[in-house]
Amino acid sequence: NGVSVGKGANSVAGNTVLGEGALDAAVTGVNNTAIGKNSLSAVTSGVNNTAVGGNTLQVNTGSHNAALGYFALGANTSGAQNTALGKDSLGSNTTASNNTGIGFKALELNTTGSLNTALGSDALKSNTTGSSLTGIGYEALRENTTASNNTAIGRSALLANTTGSDNTATGHLTLVSNTTGFQNVAVGGTALDANTTGDRNIGIGYAALGANTT
Secondary structure, three states: OOEEEEHHHHHHOOEEEEOOOOOOOOOOOOEEEEEEOOOOOOOOOOOEEEEEEEOOOOOOOOOEEEEEEEOOOOOOOOOOOEEEOOOOOOOOOOOOOOOOOEEEOOOOOOOOOOEEEEEEEOOOOOOOOOOOEEEEEOOOOOOOOOOOOOEEEOOOOOOOOOOOOEEEOOOOOOOOOOOOOOOOOEEEEOOOOOOOOOOEEEOOOOOOOOOOOO
């Protein structure tokens, strides 16, 4: 009783379905793949979507999305060209497009922020509306909410940043304490790690400008 195999609602050609409630609203959408309970259950005309895992893309109406993992892109409605891999990755995304979240809870709270890339568990987890962000590494840019144009590469890089924009942090714990500081560049492990609200600083090398705060 819990398994349905076939083409989904209305047996639209080109669709593949495995799971109870999967693709059960399809009318004209083609080339969709839904594997898992309630995956892609709201799609009517969306095309080229892939959902693997329970409740993945469950309210999606958009196209060209890929989700793998429980509730990945689970709240997505009209957002397009998003890729989510990992439980709850991009789970709150609604209308934003061109996001990539790979890792447990990567970009979990993102709603309308677009053009973001998160690679690593909890990377960009708290982001809601910030755009053009790159967080690579465990907890990279974890607390970022509305800031845009930040790049963090390395474990916990720019972890505490919330609204500071145009920062670049490369190396573990670089700019880890930064909250609202903007236009900072830190390259090297723990560089500018104590900076919180300071702006336009450049620290290159291990522990560079380690005592700088504001």
